[in-house]
Amino acid sequence: MLLYKHLLSKIGFKRRVASLYSTSTVSEDDKIEDDKPSARTPIRKERMEGQELLRMTLSQKSELTAEDWTQLGEKLTTNVKENWQVLCMHTIYIDGNLNAGKSLISYLNQQNIELSPIILTFYIGLLGKTANHSEDQEKEMMHYFNVLKSKLDVFDAASIEVLVSGISKTRYYLECLPLLKLYQEFNSLSHSLLCDLLEAGLKYMNDEVIKMAFSEFNFGDAEVLNITLRVPKMVQTCLVSGNEKGFEMLMDFLRQHRLNLPKSGLDNIVEHFQSYQPDKWRMQFGQSHPKRGTCNVCHTQLKEIEITESEFSAVRKAFLSQVIIGKNVFYKSNPLEVKNFIHFVKVRGPFDIVVDGLNVLYKGHGPPSKSKLQPVLSYLMRQNQRVLLLGNKVLMKCLPKITNPELFHVFLTETTKADDVFYLYAALHSGIDCLILTSDKLRDHRFLMQKDLRPIFNKWIQKVQIHHWFNDTTTFAVLRRDVFDLGPAKDDGGWHLPVNEVDKNFPFGKNSLLCLRHKDWKQASSPDPVLPHSSIKAHDHRSPGQKMDNLKQMDKDSSQESLDQLRHFYKEMNVKKDKVDNSKRVDNVEWFKM
């Protein structure tokens, strides 16, 4: 307890103060003994002034002599109440100014001033950060690290972060592991530490370290999304060290978690590829075709999203307990309603498509009305789909006449909080290919799943969700589904990296990707340049009249297509006069893919 008190006191206000005034996000170590609380506010300002003074002095003179340091020290001691050497070393560490750091250390040695642990920590961080494969500097860093270890047995969280940021950049990166273990005893590992470790693994081609970092990301508390900021740097590391396997592992991890890099990050990656492997790649930003799933730059066919039975059943098993019931079943629903719904799905299911009724009703302009729901349902009925419509009592007023009641089922929930989870449950229990018609991003439900199931759940939702459709009073048309895996995916010709372009206007992104091709790669056969449904794109800028004609035409086409499917389907039905079995329903759903 006492030890922790001591450690925690180090992380105190000073640290915060440093991060408030330093431009860098790297914050200060806090081994400085705390002053009285009342004295803190003035220190902040003085500290900032001290840092400015140091930076100014360093910019004016290239090398500071012992005299200069003494003068600077005198100036700083009058202003700053804390140890001036610590302030200087911290500032130097933030700026990554190796020469200044060396000069300060030599000055301190000259004056026979004992190096305090905090100065040593920052100096080790500085040496490691600026090592650049220099063997002597790395050895020097290890020497100081050994000195530090002889002084202290335990390190606090903040100093471990500084130490790891330095040591992980050198060949002694394995020294980080015991430090991380120590960190884990009283903290959950932060993403920055894990990224440091990952970079070290990629740099020195240690697959085990890479796997360790990834498994910590998968099962620990660190947020996976934070890795995206560091990916360009990691790619650079891979390119410098020629670690192809590491690069593949990194890309696999990104694909597994469906992490898409923003355009700026991909631009950086392009630059790295151009500078380290200038004659090897052809790089271009493009889009994947929403229906056919081909890259419009290289015309390579992207793979479809694959979900194995075991993955799917794991999600299905966990869904009820983790998302619907969660901490308290009464937050969303009540036990009786849940029980009724489970029974309902058992008796009426499986379904081919579940429709978020309220989402359809409230989408677009105007109040909810029959005319909004009518085209959707009649379209689905025409395709002989077993439909489940979910919503609350609002639906009762807007329910159109149903010609085919055998295929149509409705469930009304008490509140609007339960309908999302209920249609997800129904879809999960109707088989891997049951579709979901909703434009909801379903974020709140995704994050209720346990961490290792979240990527699979996301993948499944992406595969089965119809999020972009068109409907007016007479027409309904599916515009987009994201059934193709944008990657990062490797094929014979190179890589495809997806671009994160999700914003307010495009909540599901734009299917853009970065196409990386080997320069000597040639496509086996050139595809048909005219695309069958090229007019139906996710973002159509043509006039509404034109758009409508196209949509109607498209509706006709798909009806014709589905009629053939229907014939086939009924033939099958006649052969086996029992319930529709899953595999056939899958065939029947095929045409939905655009």
Next chain:
Amino acid sequence: MTSENWLEALNLSTKSQRLKYYLFLMKKIQIKKNAKQKALEKGDQKFVSPNPMNSYEHGHIFMRIYETSMKRGLNYNLANAMQFGLPLVIDMDYMDYMKPAEVKNTVNQLLTLYSINRTDPKMPYHLHFTSCPENHAMYRMLQIELQDNEHFLATVTDKSYLDVFDHEKLVYLSPDARAIMKKFDPEAVYIIGAFNDKATQQPVSFARAKQQGIRSMRLPFDEHVSWNLGGKSITLNQMMEIMTGIKNGVSWKEAIQSAVPRRKIRS
């Protein structure tokens, strides 16, 4: 930092949470310091021009009422309410859902709630603190803050409100409830949860009412005022002001406008 602060800091799981907590403490110290300085400055001014009332009290047509007599009068009101007043239940069973800082906030709000009820010009409510054993942390803090344990005029019980009152009469007031409280029903026993849900953001009280099979209602904010911004879960003292107002026959609009902060309501 006190040992309690340390304990709280140690219970936090990440470094950044601890840093935030330290910063919060630092801000608090600074605020206290500033307030102290202000008070000192004011004190000096007082010293320069002393209040004439303190120096000479005679020769006025009104008798001065001292604080002790005020207190006695208010306590008389409360004692009266405990015999004949309408019951109002404060559900104290929310300790598991709150962080230490929220608990402190709730205690402060409860204090204000108690004093608002006491100063009700008509008959105050008879407050029932249910699910509140003697060693309940919030109750202990309340006693320390109030410094008037002898005259804490409210029913404090470790039983649940379900054991004390008739189920059919109970109405849980929750911001997430579906039913709207249209008018004040003197027959009903209203329940307010002593809960600060700044961090939780889950319909805990509504879920509890559903689970226990009692009625739950929300206040008719949307029906009587146009809401500007902010959540509709209001603090306990605001709740008490509204409840006192509508009990005394004030219209919903007036009661809400006087209690809820002005920024939340569009004029």
